Amino acid sequence: MAPVFRAAEGGLFSCVEKADVGASYQELERQGVALMGWADPFMPDHSMPDFVEDAYAKAARRESAAHYTAPIGSPELKAEIAKKLRRQNGLDVDPERNILITPGSDSGLFFAILPFIQPGDEVIIPSPSYPNNFLDVRIAGGVPVAVELKAENGYQLDPEALQAAITPKTKMVLLTHPNNPTTTVFNRASLEALSKIIIDNDLVLVCDQAFEDFTYENEMITPAALPGMFERTVTVFSFSKGMGFSGLRVGYIVCCDSIMDPLFATAVAVVGATSTAAQQAATVALQNPGFMKQFETAYDKRRHRAVEILNSVPGVHVILPESGFLCWVDVSELGDSTEIAAYLTAEARVSVNDGKNYGQGGAGHLRIVLGVYRDDERVFAALESIRDALLRYKK
Numbered sequence: 001m002a003p004v005f006r007a008a009e010g011g012l013f014s015c016v017e018k019a020d021v022g023a024s025y026q027e028l029e030r031q032g033v034a035l036m037g038w039a040d041p042f043m044p045d046h047s048m049p050d051f052v053e054d055a056y057a058k059a060a061r062r063e064s065a066a067h068y069t070a071p072i073g074s075p076e077l078k079a080e081i082a083k084k085l086r087r088q089n090g091l092d093v094d095p096e097r098n099i100l101i102t103p104g105s106d107s108g109l110f111f112a113i114l115p116f117i118q119p120g121d122e123v124i125i126p127s128p129s130y131p132n133n134f135l136d137v138r139i140a141g142g143v144p145v146a147v148e149l150k151a152e153n154g155y156q157l158d159p160e161a162l163q164a165a166i167t168p169k170t171k172m173v174l175l176t177h178p179n180n181p182t183t184t185v186f187n188r189a190s191l192e193a194l195s196k197i198i199i200d201n202d203l204v205l206v207c208d209q210a211f212e213d214f215t216y217e218n219e220m221i222t223p224a225a226l227p228g229m230f231e232r233t234v235t236v237f238s239f240s241k242g243m244g245f246s247g248l249r250v251g252y253i254v255c256c257d258s259i260m261d262p263l264f265a266t267a268v269a270v271v272g273a274t275s276t277a278a279q280q281a282a283t284v285a286l287q288n289p290g291f292m293k294q295f296e297t298a299y300d301k302r303r304h305r306a307v308e309i310l311n312s313v314p315g316v317h318v319i320l321p322e323s324g325f326l327c328w329v330d331v332s333e334l335g336d337s338t339e340i341a342a343y344l345t346a347e348a349r350v351s352v353n354d355g356k357n358y359g360q361g362g363a364g365h366l367r368i369v370l371g372v373y374r375d376d377e378r379v380f381a382a383l384e385s386i387r388d389a390l391l392r393y394k395k
């Protein structure tokens, strides 16, 4: 077995609890612990809009539901995605050539990285970052190189630090934008500097935009739309976070012809095909995205309230989340984040993520998912339990 698989932690027989998955999570739920470590909109409550649910049910009853679409995805869905890319991302692409549908964006992300990595190649990952970024690179045989995002820079990119991390082995920058866990929406200065580095050093950018939909007062720029970047960027998108149907498993990859050509050629081996009925439901959802406004209003209210509640604890520092429904909490003045996360499960009856799961710069922090439950009050009550427990916390 390849060493990277043998060394993987968090499996059936290891005691490590991974960031946000695992049987132990179900056990916590059974015990009545509030699960605020799982980035799944409104979980465990109803999230899929009724008209999408109806479309999905109808699609499941059609004969086609029992059959594959092409491995690269349904033409109807790709046509809708092309319209969305034009209106939301500033990308004008050919749906037949530049879009590939994937069963969620986790598999899309891995597929996007795979063609560019040979053993020993280095991938720069601005961190803290989505844990799969590190694992994907390792599974592909590459070496993740973390470049730390600093709170004092608002977690924006530091071009000098990025440039300094480049070696002859560097092949790629892997960016989660907006970032999970810090929620950072990378600004124009950051992304223009990054583009220059990518172009000057002949690198590829893989940009994961799973959290692109709710960026509040921040401008969401798609790096692939910046000058000279479309040819060098593979962008990965998801229906899970913005549209609230993670369980349907639909995502997509967007890139230029020359990168897409080998992805199309290998899609059948790597992704197989995405669920036919799920693609039909996603098509209908994209035709009527207005329902997402309601999600945004809920998350917006929650992020303001979270900052208010958590910042009232001396030694705890939270900046207003810039996107989505996560909250990145600095508890380093109180103690060790692993111990604090375990303490909160026991004392506040709330499960959150230890920042150490997110790589360099993550220690001393907690990630709290504000996007759980339909009922805002339930979220606020859980945040108040966290606050009360932290006020009692002794190192």
Ligand SMILES: Cc1ncc(COP(=O)(O)O)c(C=O)c1O
Pocket: 039, 103, 104, 105, 106, 107, 109, 130, 176, 180, 208, 210, 211, 237, 238, 239, 240, 246, 249, 250, 251
């Ligand atoms: C940053 C980021 N990218 C991608 C994903 C994968 O989402 P999905 O496979 O549901 O599209 C997640 C899920 O947590 C995520 O946080």
